[in-house]
Amino acid sequence: MTRYSMMDSEGKLNNFAIEPKMYVDESNKMGFTEYAEKINGRFAMIGFIALLVTEVLTRHHFLN
Numbered sequence: 001m002t003r004y005s006m007m008d009s010e011g012k013l014n015n016f017a018i019e020p021k022m023y024v025d026e027s028n029k030m031g032f033t034e035y036a037e038k039i040n041g042r043f044a045m046i047g048f049i050a051l052l053v054t055e056v057l058t059r060h061h062f063l064n
Contacts, residue, residue, distance in 0.1 A: 007013060055062055
């Protein structure tokens with residue numbers, strides 16, 4: 001394993017000479033966005049399947 005180090009302007013050893021690249025996700029995740037609609041649809045599908053499974057297991061209709 002190679003260890004990267006270098007001296008700074010004051011002659012001190014800098015063990016963290018290579019800085020990680022920054023990543024900023026600037027996509028909007030609030031409001032009526034495509035991402036929000038996908039998440040909402042997925043939760044609706046999970047809720048509908050849960051309702052059907054509950055009706056099958058209990059043998060009672062949800063609306064009655």
